[in-house]
Amino acid sequence: MVLLALLTTLAFAASLATATRVPKGTAVGGDDEAAAAEAEPPEPAALAAPAEPEPAETDAPAQSPAERLVATMVVLNALLVGPVYVLGLANVLTRATLGRTVVVLSVGLLGFAYHRGLRPKALARAWLDCLLLPLRAAWATVRTASFTSIGFAFAVWFLVWTAIAVVHAPTWRDWDGPWYHESMVGFTLQNHGFSIVPLPEYLQKINGYQRLGEMSQLWFAMWAGRPMVEASNLFYSPILVGSVYLLTRRYTRDRVTAIAWSIAFLLVPGNARLLQSTMVDPHAAALFVAAAFYATEERLTLRTAWLAIVALTMAVGAKTFLLIPGFFLALLFLARLIANRRELGGKATAGTIALGSTLLIGMVCETHLRNYIYFRNPVWPDLSVDVPSLGIHWKGMAVLFDPDLPTTQRVNANVDASDLYEKIIAPAWSNTWGDHSWQIADYGPGVSWFALPVGLLVCVVVALVLLRDLVWRLRKRPVNDARATRTRLAAMLAVPVLFAYAASPAVYIGRYHTALVGLLFGLLAWVGSHARFRRFSEGLPLMLQLTAIMMTLWTPAARRYWLTTDQMKELWRTPSAEREVAERLGAPLHEATGLAREAEIHAGDVVGFDGLHFVSLLWNNQYSNYVAWLGAERDPLGKAEAIGAKWVCAGRGTVLGRQVAGNPRWVLVGWLEAERFSVVYRRR
Numbered sequence: 001m002v003l004l005a006l007l008t009t010l011a012f013a014a015s016l017a018t019a020t021r022v023p024k025g026t027a028v029g030g031d032d033e034a035a036a037a038e039a040e041p042p043e044p045a046a047l048a049a050p051a052e053p054e055p056a057e058t059d060a061p062a063q064s065p066a067e068r069l070v071a072t073m074v075v076l077n078a079l080l081v082g083p084v085y086v087l088g089l090a091n092v093l094t095r096a097t098l099g100r101t102v103v104v105l106s107v108g109l110l111g112f113a114y115h116r117g118l119r120p121k122a123l124a125r126a127w128l129d130c131l132l133l134p135l136r137a138a139w140a141t142v143r144t145a146s147f148t149s150i151g152f153a154f155a156v157w158f159l160v161w162t163a164i165a166v167v168h169a170p171t172w173r174d175w176d177g178p179w180y181h182e183s184m185v186g187f188t189l190q191n192h193g194f195s196i197v198p199l200p201e202y203l204q205k206i207n208g209y210q211r212l213g214e215m216s217q218l219w220f221a222m223w224a225g226r227p228m229v230e231a232s233n234l235f236y237s238p239i240l241v242g243s244v245y246l247l248t249r250r251y252t253r254d255r256v257t258a259i260a261w262s263i264a265f266l267l268v269p270g271n272a273r274l275l276q277s278t279m280v281d282p283h284a285a286a287l288f289v290a291a292a293f294y295a296t297e298e299r300l301t302l303r304t305a306w307l308a309i310v311a312l313t314m315a316v317g318a319k320t321f322l323l324i325p326g327f328f329l330a331l332l333f334l335a336r337l338i339a340n341r342r343e344l345g346g347k348a349t350a351g352t353i354a355l356g357s358t359l360l361i362g363m364v365c366e367t368h369l370r371n372y373i374y375f376r377n378p379v380w381p382d383l384s385v386d387v388p389s390l391g392i393h394w395k396g397m398a399v400l401f402d403p404d405l406p407t408t409q410r411v412n413a414n415v416d417a418s419d420l421y422e423k424i425i426a427p428a429w430s431n432t433w434g435d436h437s438w439q440i441a442d443y444g445p446g447v448s449w450f451a452l453p454v455g456l457l458v459c460v461v462v463a464l465v466l467l468r469d470l471v472w473r474l475r476k477r478p479v480n481d482a483r484a485t486r487t488r489l490a491a492m493l494a495v496p497v498l499f500a501y502a503a504s505p506a507v508y509i510g511r512y513h514t515a516l517v518g519l520l521f522g523l524l525a526w527v528g529s530h531a532r533f534r535r536f537s538e539g540l541p542l543m544l545q546l547t548a549i550m551m552t553l554w555t556p557a558a559r560r561y562w563l564t565t566d567q568m569k570e571l572w573r574t575p576s577a578e579r580e581v582a583e584r585l586g587a588p589l590h591e592a593t594g595l596a597r598e599a600e601i602h603a604g605d606v607v608g609f610d611g612l613h614f615v616s617l618l619w620n621n622q623y624s625n626y627v628a629w630l631g632a633e634r635d636p637l638g639k640a641e642a643i644g645a646k647w648v649c650a651g652r653g654t655v656l657g658r659q660v661a662g663n664p665r666w667v668l669v670g671w672l673e674a675e676r677f678s679v680v681y682r683r684r
Contacts, residue, residue, distance in 0.1 A: 001223070001228070003223050004224045011076055011079050011106050013127070014079065014106035014109035014110050015073070015075035016126055016127060017113035018072075018109050019068055019072040019075050020118055020126050021303070022116045022118050065126075065132075065133050066242050066246060069130045070239055070246060072130065073236055073238050073242075074290055074314075075307075075310070077236060078314065079106065079109070081314070083105065085212075087101065089194055091193030091194070091195055093189075093192045098219075134156075137152065137255075137259050140256055144254075144256050147542050148256055148259060148260040148545070150545070150549075151260065151264065151267065152263055154549050155263045158267070163234060164568070167227060167228065168571055168579055169276075169585055170579060171230060171580070171587070171588060172277040172561065172588075174277055174279065174561075176279060178588050178615075179203075179614055179615075181278035182214075183203070183206050183616040184206050184211055184215075185218045185278075186623050187627070188218055189623045194211070197629075198632060199629050200631055203615060204380065206615075207371075207380075208380040208381045210316070210367050211317070214278070216283065216318075217229050217278055219232075225622040226622075226623070227579075230276055230277055232278075233276070233282045234276065236286055236287075237282070239289075240266060240283075241265070241266050242262070243286060243289040243290040243292075243518070244518050244521055244522070245258050245259060246293050247293045247296075247521070247522040251522070251525040251537070257525075257528075261541045264446070264541045264545045265521055267545060267549060268443070268510075268517055268548055269441055269442045269548065270282075273442070273552075274561075276562075280318050280319060281512065284322055285515035285517075287314045288322050288325070289515055291308050291312035292519055292522070293522075295312070296489040296492045296493060298489065300336065300340050301344070302344060305344070305352055309352070309359060310359070312326055312329060312333075313356075316363055316364060317363040317366070321513070324496075325496035325515070326360075326496070328495050329495075330360060332495060334353065337349055376394065377394035378394070381397050382396055382397055383396045384396040384398065414504070420508060423508065424440060424448045428441060428550075428551055428554050429441050429554060429556055431508075439508070439510060439511060442509065442510025443517070444544075444547055444548045445547040445551060446548060447510070447517055447544065450540070450543070450544075451517065451521065452520065455521075456497070456501065456520070458527055462490050462491050462523070463491065465487050466487055466488065466491055493522050493523055496519065497519050497523075500513070501516065524540060563585070563586070567585055570584060570585060578595070587674065589672060589674060590671040590673060590676070593670045593672055594617075596669055596682075597620055600646070601620045601625045601646065601647060602620070604625065604626065605625045606627075606628060606644055606645045607619075607627050607645060607647045607648070608627075608629075608636070608643070608645040608647070608649070608656075609627065609629060609630065609649040609678075610631035610636055610655070611651020611652065611656070612651050612672070612678050614677075617673065618647075628643060628645070631654065634655075636659065637656060637660055637666075641683075648660055648681050649672050649681075650678060664684075665684055666682065666684065667682050667683075
């Protein structure tokens with residue numbers, strides 16, 4: 001844990017130095033910087049917004065602490081996960097190689113920042129700005145007597161509560177987490193890279209899905225084990241909150257309203273309930289909204305261009321659902337780069353487009369080209385595609401359209417629009433029509449009832465306004481250039497949203513679309529920037545906050561994702577060695593088996609399995625043992641004994657289960673999962 005803290009702190013310092021703007025020809029950090037103060041009521045000195053340098057015409061624009069923090073966290077994510085990809089693709093990913101690479105890169109970035117003119121004093125002040133940013137936001141809401149302070153206070157409590165759960169509570173008992181998210185981490189650590197793992201079809205998501213979210217989790221798991229594997233979503237939550245703050249701040253009259261929008265986005269159930277899990281949706285949404293913010297900055301610079309490219313590259317590498325909106329955002333941003341080539345410089349623009357395209361295409365190819373090479377199906381394992389006229393015969397687990405199949409066996413799980421509307425405005429947590437129908441709750445009432453339908457309508461309005469401006473220009477009628485520019489930039493938010501929702505195979509699953517909700521918040525704030533809708537912009541985020549809070553507190557026991565007060569008390573009374581396996585605290589595995597696993601399974605020990613979904617439960621808390629699938633063998637127990645397996649785990653009805661039951665060489669340990677799906681045996 002100490003090594004994790006030291007390496008992450010060094011990487012954060014390097015990222016902060018990289019993200020901090022340095023005016024040309026200036027050594028930042030002296031005492032002669034000019035201050036630019038906002039025309040707002042005075043603040044206590046400790047909480048006052050930091051003075052910003054007044055840039056010359058050739059310098060970068062003044063940088064707000066919020067923007068600096070978002071940029072820093074985007075760079076930090078890239079700095080930590082980039083080496084994981086390079087070393088993982090080469091199958092040389094170890095603690096030593098990853099740690100040394102991050103140290104070398106961090107020191108190099110710090111040296112480069114010093115060469116640019118950034119001095120230690122300025123870096124320390126920027127760091128202090130980041131640390132004080134939450135306090136300044138709290139003070140801004142309190143001093144204005146805004147109802148936003150209610151949402152802010154709840155968000156602070158929720159983040160603290162979640163942080164305790166991440167570090168001290170067991171990994172969350174949810175299907176997808178122990179099924180393939182955490183298993184991606186385990187197999188990557190075990191194999192020192194991204195090599196294809198022999199697995200049954202129902203576990204092929206581990207081989208075939210995007211992995212950037214999981215590789216961000218790997219950074220924490222490698223140095224601190226399972227207690228920190230769920231830390232990634234929470235750690236990168238400043239991007240989640242900050243990107244929506246920045247996106248809406250450009251349209252709002254004051255910081256408090258933008259803070260209200262950002263808190264509302266944090267508390268959207270599809271974000272809030274997953275912060276303490278290995279589910280990647282909040283992390284992916286944060287990166288995508290950050291990419292959209294930088295891509296739509298009114299003053300485009302090479303710095304903002306690269307932040308947009310890096311954030312978008314990581315977003316599409318984290319979540320399949322972001323490929324479609326990411327494609328359209330990338331196209332629009334490409335057009336904008338070309339249109340601004342004179343301001344950016346021709347060679348710089350060409351280089352940015354070339355290298356940026358390489359990053360984006362490379363990230364997509366890492367998943368989909370790899371899938372085609374190994375499985376002859378770029379959309380492996382989910383989708384079967386058969387187009388004989390094009391010579392396409394891609395075999396996968398599910399077809400796109402087949403209403404006779406349950407939602408878990410088909411890709412397009414949408415319902416009729418009229419039916420969806422009735423379900424989306426139904427009372428909270430009341431939907432139970434299908435396998436995943438309850439996840440419609442991830443939108444929350446405020447988004448379902450208002451932000452989603454009105455936001456989609458605004459997307460259409462933006463398109464109509466653009467069309468009107470085009471007609472007026474053709475007819476030589478005057479057009480307000482500033483307003484037209486803002487509309488074009490708003491369209492860069494609207495177009496990805498419209499195409500993504502039109503192509504989505506599961507509109508009702510809110511967590512898949514939280515990134516789009518963030519863009520809709522930006523569009524609604526854009527509407528509120530017009531004088532006649534100003535009250536609308538001030539009241540809407542408050543409503544979204546309060547409905548999200550109610551949704552959180554209304555969560556039924558069967559779906560509760562946060563620890564109750566009694567569970568929190570029990571957590572503190574439970575010895576640390578037992579916390580990760582305690583069923584009463586929500587552990588996904590049988591407690592007695594979990595304790596036996598930690599006592600018996602050590603570094604290098606082999607655990608074999610067959611007929612098991614939650615394969616991540618077979619690794620010890622340090623991910624130091626070896627897990628192998630035995631189901632491809634005619635004699636799986638013989639294979640287990642040949643490879644020296646210390647434990648085997650058998651699902652019900654499997655060949656392995658029949659072989660090991662009653663075998664004198666193997667002794668029953670107990671059930672593996674809390675739900676009692678499969679059984680574990682130890683070798684005598």
